[in-house]
Amino acid sequence: MQKTYYDPADLKKFGKISEWNQELGDKFFEYYGKVFEEGSLSAREKSLIALAVAHTIQCPYCIDAYTGDGLQRGITKEEMMEALHVAAAIRGGASLVHGVQMMNKVNKLEM
Amino acid sequence: MITKSLHKRESALAKSKKQLEILSNGIFQNGELPTFKNKIAESGQFPLTAKKLEILQINVGYMCNQVCSHCHVDAGPDRKEIMTRETMQQCLDVIKNTGAHTLDLTGGAPEMNPNFRWFVEEAAKVGIKDFIVRSNLTIIRANKKYYDLPEFFKKYNIHVVSSMPHWTRGKTDKQRGDGVFDASIQALKMLNSVGYGMPDSDLKLDLVYNPSGAFLPANQASLEKDFKRALKDDFDIQFHNLFAITNLPISRFLDYLIASENYEDYMYALVEAYNPTAVKSVMCTNTISVSWDGYLYDCDFNQMLELPVNSKVKHISDYNEELLEGRNIVISQHCYGCTAGAGSSCQGSVA
Numbered sequence: 365m366q367k368t369y370y371d372p373a374d375l376k377k378f379g380k381i382s383e384w385n386q387e388l389g390d391k392f393f394e395y396y397g398k399v400f401e402e403g404s405l406s407a408r409e410k411s412l413i414a415l416a417v418a419h420t421i422q423c424p425y426c427i428d429a430y431t432g433d434g435l436q437r438g439i440t441k442e443e444m445m446e447a448l449h450v451a452a453a454i455r456g457g458a459s460l461v462h463g464v465q466m467m468n469k470v471n472k473l474e475m
Numbered sequence: 476m477i478t479k480s481l482h483k484r485e486s487a488l489a490k491s492k493k494q495l496e497i498l499s500n501g502i503f504q505n506g507e508l509p510t511f512k513n514k515i516a517e518s519g520q521f522p523l524t525a526k527k528l529e530i531l532q533i534n535v536g537y538m539c540n541q542v543c544s545h546c547h548v549d550a551g552p553d554r555k556e557i558m559t560r561e562t563m564q565q566c567l568d569v570i571k572n573t574g575a576h577t578l579d580l581t582g583g584a585p586e587m588n589p590n591f592r593w594f595v596e597e598a599a600k601v602g603i604k605d606f607i608v609r610s611n612l613t614i615i616r617a618n619k620k621y622y623d624l625p626e627f628f629k630k631y632n633i634h635v636v637s638s639m640p641h642w643t644r645g646k647t648d649k650q651r652g653d654g655v656f657d658a659s660i661q662a663l664k665m666l667n668s669v670g671y672g673m674p675d676s677d678l679k680l681d682l683v684y685n686p687s688g689a690f691l692p693a694n695q696a697s698l699e700k701d702f703k704r705a706l707k708d709d710f711d712i713q714f715h716n717l718f719a720i721t722n723l724p725i726s727r728f729l730d731y732l733i734a735s736e737n738y739e740d741y742m743y744a745l746v747e748a749y750n751p752t753a754v755k756s757v758m759c760t761n762t763i764s765v766s767w768d769g770y771l772y773d774c775d776f777n778q779m780l781e782l783p784v785n786s787k788v789k790h791i792s793d794y795n796e797e798l799l800e801g802r803n804i805v806i807s808q809h810c811y812g813c814t815a816g817a818g819s820s821c822q823g824s825v826a
Binding site: 376406407408432435436437438440 | 688693697
């Protein structure tokens with residue numbers, strides 16, 4: 365068994381998940397490909413969303429993949445970092461907005 | 476930022492033999508990745524053979540005012556290989572009789588050849604449909620004697636094709652040298668001011684995009700849209716088409732890939748993106764590349780790897796288009812660069 369949970373080389377093997385369930389694997393990759401096509405959002409905008417989400421879910425494969433994808437699309441490092449701050453702001457905000465729940469609870473319990 | 480060519484630095488990679496060794500050993504020798512020959516054989520496309528000639532590309536010398544980090548020519552101010560007037564005359568004799576619809580002058584910076592203007596004037600008289608000069612843009616601003624190049628190009632209805640790796644200063648200068656972005660913008664403005672690149676103008680101005688690192692270009696049409704919007708909004712600059720060209724793993728780009736430990740991943744990326752449809756339109760099948768000393772190659776990359784055409788005809792002085800047609804194209808693993816994704820050629824995507 366490998367000594368670490370993540371191996372960068374495994375990203376290249378992503379497609380192999382279909383080997384153990386061809387039908388669902390095929391459906392997933394077809395859906396995946398369709399999602400990233402140009403639509404109401406540009407493929408470029410979708411790539412930045414994917415990069416931000418990759419950091420939110422802290423998926424090392426996705427971070428590698430969408431950093432590379434962004435570079436291919438001419439996305440600058442400044443744009444990438446801004447996208448990450450959006451992710452961080454939502455993530456941080458999600459913690460802090462629960463502060464209202466805490467405050468409600470404190471206000472209810474305290475005399 | 477590098478300031479000298481691999482040749483000047485006496486790097487081992489200055490030798491084409493060393494580059495070809497690297498491209499044939501390691502992951503391609505141990506079977507981890509298929510050789511290009513085996514890959515195209517899978518789809519019944521080996522051997523690649525030359526079709527009717529469409530593009531005659533002439534490299535008038537390796538001297539350049541820039542030292543770009545990805546340059547497949549290993550060009551720079553320290554390169555002294557320059558086409559002589561005698562060889563140019565031999566090229567002119569060929570140009571007069573060629574069936575090619577495109578004449579493509581490249582370098583180095585072709586404008587630095589002392590006989591460049593004479594050559595253009597003479598070649599333009601033949602009236603080839605599309606007469607391209609690959610200008611690096613900064614040469615137009617490098618010295619007063621080049622300031623009139625936009626007017627000169629206009630006079631001979633030259634199709635100007637220029638490199639621009641990004642619409643931002645940081646990415647451009649990192650690949651092409653400090654100050655290149657600003658000088659390129661000034662040069663593009665000069666070209667626009669004489670009519671180059673303007674909508675509906677017959678004075679064609681196209682840009683070439685090379686990725687500024689170990690990654691492949693994205694979709695050419697999307698990149699063109701982004702380039703057009705950014706250059707228009709930020710600098711009021713216009714151009715016609717963007718050619719997205721994949722960096723081939725040779726010369727200075729190969730040196731960079733190895734030094735940055737990206738070589739294997741890059742080769743994997745090229746092989747994974749292999750597109751058999753692109754093989755049908757690779758430029759070597761409709762191009763002849765002529766070197767500064769008059770020798771003939773299937774493409775500019777093979778010229779730099781010193782892989783001459785597989786034909787009885789080897790030199791511009793013995794040129795024979797009929798004999799060259801049908802020749803087997805000389806290939807190695809660098810060819811994966813032209814068959815990845817939407818394919819890549821000096822005219823951009825092919826598939």
